[in-house]
Amino acid sequence: MGGKGNISSSHAVADAAESSDESVDSDEEKDLFDPAAVKTINTDNDSDEDMEFSSVQCLFSDRVFPNAQAFWAHAATEHGFSIDTLRSKIGREVWTDYHRIRLVNFLRSLGPQKALQEAPKLTAENALWSDDSWLQPVMEDDPLLFEEDGMDPEDGGCHEAERHDTAEVSSMSPVELQAEVMRLRKELEGARKLLSEVVGTDDAEPFEQGRIREKASPKVVAFDAAQSRCFASDPRRGEAFRQFAVARPDILEGRSVLDADCSGGVLSCLCAKLGAQAVCAIAPSTAVEKVARDVISANSLSERVRVHQGSANDENLELSLKPSSSSGKSGGHGQCDVVVSERLLGELRFSSSLPALLATRHLRLRPGGRVLPAHAELHVSAVDFSDCDSDGSSPHGVWWQTRGLMDLDLSCLAPSTAPTISVASATECESRNASAPPNASLLDLDLETAVASDAAPSEVPFRLALRQDRCATALALHFGARLDHQDKAPIPSQQHTILHLPASSSHPTMSGMRLPGTEFNMLEGRFSVTWHPGATHLQLDVKVVAHHTAGGENLCTAGTFMLI
Numbered sequence: 001m002g003g004k005g006n007i008s009s010s011h012a013v014a015d016a017a018e019s020s021d022e023s024v025d026s027d028e029e030k031d032l033f034d035p036a037a038v039k040t041i042n043t044d045n046d047s048d049e050d051m052e053f054s055s056v057q058c059l060f061s062d063r064v065f066p067n068a069q070a071f072w073a074h075a076a077t078e079h080g081f082s083i084d085t086l087r088s089k090i091g092r093e094v095w096t097d098y099h100r101i102r103l104v105n106f107l108r109s110l111g112p113q114k115a116l117q118e119a120p121k122l123t124a125e126n127a128l129w130s131d132d133s134w135l136q137p138v139m140e141d142d143p144l145l146f147e148e149d150g151m152d153p154e155d156g157g158c159h160e161a162e163r164h165d166t167a168e169v170s171s172m173s174p175v176e177l178q179a180e181v182m183r184l185r186k187e188l189e190g191a192r193k194l195l196s197e198v199v200g201t202d203d204a205e206p207f208e209q210g211r212i213r214e215k216a217s218p219k220v221v222a223f224d225a226a227q228s229r230c231f232a233s234d235p236r237r238g239e240a241f242r243q244f245a246v247a248r249p250d251i252l253e254g255r256s257v258l259d260a261d262c263s264g265g266v267l268s269c270l271c272a273k274l275g276a277q278a279v280c281a282i283a284p285s286t287a288v289e290k291v292a293r294d295v296i297s298a299n300s301l302s303e304r305v306r307v308h309q310g311s312a313n314d315e316n317l318e319l320s321l322k323p324s325s326s327s328g329k330s331g332g333h334g335q336c337d338v339v340v341s342e343r344l345l346g347e348l349r350f351s352s353s354l355p356a357l358l359a360t361r362h363l364r365l366r367p368g369g370r371v372l373p374a375h376a377e378l379h380v381s382a383v384d385f386s387d388c389d390s391d392g393s394s395p396h397g398v399w400w401q402t403r404g405l406m407d408l409d410l411s412c413l414a415p416s417t418a419p420t421i422s423v424a425s426a427t428e429c430e431s432r433n434a435s436a437p438p439n440a441s442l443l444d445l446d447l448e449t450a451v452a453s454d455a456a457p458s459e460v461p462f463r464l465a466l467r468q469d470r471c472a473t474a475l476a477l478h479f480g481a482r483l484d485h486q487d488k489a490p491i492p493s494q495q496h497t498i499l500h501l502p503a504s505s506s507h508p509t510m511s512g513m514r515l516p517g518t519e520f521n522m523l524e525g526r527f528s529v530t531w532h533p534g535a536t537h538l539q540l541d542v543k544v545v546a547h548h549t550a551g552g553e554n555l556c557t558a559g560t561f562m563l564i
Helices: 004-019 028-031 068-078 083-090 097-110 111-121 166-170 174-199 225-233 235-247 268-275 286-298 342-347 353-364 426-431
Strands: 256-259 278-283 305-309 336-340 365-372 376-385 418-423 440-446 461-467 474-482 495-500 518-532 538-548 555-563
Touching: 068 083, 083 097, 097 111, 174 336, 174 474, 225 235, 225 268, 225 342, 235 268, 256 268, 268 305, 268 336, 268 342, 278 286, 286 305, 336 353, 342 353, 353 365, 365 426, 376 461, 418 426, 418 518, 426 474, 426 495, 440 461, 495 555
Parallel strands: 256 278, 256 336, 278 305, 336 365
Antiparallel strands: 376 440, 376 474, 418 495, 461 518, 474 495, 518 538, 538 555
16 A cells, blocks of 8 residues: 655656556546545646645654654654564564554554553554454544555565656656556555545545544444343343343234344344344444354344344445334334344443434334333443542552652652543442532433434533542443333443543643542533444543632643543
C-alpha cells in the first residue's frame, strides 16, 4: 500500500504518462488520484509547495510530522520505539497492515505518556494482535492507519521517500510509464479495500482530521464468549428470560422473533425452544455469525433459527421473517412479532446495543409487537478510586500519594493522563461509593415507545451530593433492564462502566479528577451521547463542576469517552 510520502513522484509519473502517445485513458487517471487519497493536487505545478498532505500526530508527544515515515523514524531515534524491531519480534512473514493498524489505534487510545510506557512492552504474545476491536479508528483520518512505515519487509531497511524523482520519470519510456501508472493504481485499490474493511463503508463522508469517528464503524467485530457465558450462566439473565417466557407463553409461542444483536446464538436458541416458530439472529461480523451457526446447529435448531450478518436497523438488509398469522395485526415482509437483543441482555451495560435495539424496533417490529427488554434505565454515581492508578487499576497507594518523606505533598508529580474507561463490579462500586444516595438518573426509557435518539440524549443534567469521608475520582454508570414494565426491580448489571475524568484545568499536573469530600460537597454535570445508525460504538461527553464547601474555587473538568 503506497504511502502519501510518494505522492509527488506518483503525480509526476501520472502527468508524464498522460502526455505520452500510449497514455492510459483520462477517466482512469481521475480514478487513480481519488480525492480521499490526495487532498489537493495542482496539475500545473508539481512542487511540494502546491500540495497539501495529511499531517501525522505523534503517538508519544504533541509533535506533528509531514508523513508516516518521518514519524516512525522520529519514534525510533527520539523515543526508542522501532516498529521494524517490533515487526521482527512478531515475524516479518506474519506482519501485515492489520498489525500496524491495531498498534496505532491501541497506542492512540492510551494517550502520549502511557503509550510511551506501554509501547516497549509489546511482544508477539500480546492479545492486541488478535483483538479485532483495535481495527476501529481512534482518531479520524489518522494517516498512520493508511501510510506505510517505510520499512521493507525483505531487507528491514527504509525506502527512500521518493524513489522516482522528476528526472527519472521524464526518462521513462511510454511503456514504463504505463506500467508505473498501473502499479500505482493497484496500490491505491489496495488502500481503498483496506479502508473499506476497517471503516466499514466505501463512501464515508469526509471528516476533519483528528476528530473521533461519529458515523462510520468497523464491520470487524470479534466474538466475545463472555457475553454468551453471562447470559447462559447468570440466573438473572438467561434463566430469568426463560421464566418470564414460560409465565407468558403467548409472547413467544408461534411467533416470529428477531434477535437484533446476536452475540453467540444462545438467546435465539432459547426463543426457539420456548415455542417461537421462526427466529432470525443478526450477527455483527463473520466471527460472531460462525459461532452462532455452530451453536444453533449443535442444538438441532437450524430449521427454525436463521443467522444473517449485518445490522438489523439497516433497511437494505433483507430478512425472511414475517409476522405470525395469529397476531391479528398487519405487517410487511421482513417484520416480526418480537424483537430481542442478546448483547443487551448478556452485557447489561450502556452501549450502542440500546439505541440500535430502538432503531430496529421502529423498522422491524409489527404494530402491537413486543420488544424485550421492555424498559431500560441508566444512573450515575461518584466513586473513590484514589488508592488506584489513574485508570482505576492496581490499587497500591501510588508513591506520589504517600506522604512519607516529612509529610511532603507530591501530588503535583503525578503523571498526567487522558480520560480512560475501566470496569468494576457492582460490589466494588458499592464499597467505593463517594456520593450520597440516591444515584442520579440519566435515562429512564420505555423501550416499546422510545426512539433511538432518546437513548442518545444531549446535555442531560445530573447532580450528586459528595460524601465527606471519600474522595471522588471517577463516575460510575449503572445500567439496568426490565423484561416487563410490571417487574418490581430491573435486572441489575454486575459490571459497571467507570469513567475516569481528567484533572481540572486549574490543576493540570494532577493525574485525574480528585474531589475530597471535605473540600467539595456537590458535583453537577451534563451527560451527552452521540450515536449513528449502524455504528458499533457510542461517544460520551461528560462535563462536571465541583462546588467547594467553603465557597472557594469551583473545579471544572470534562472528558470524551468511546463505549464499544
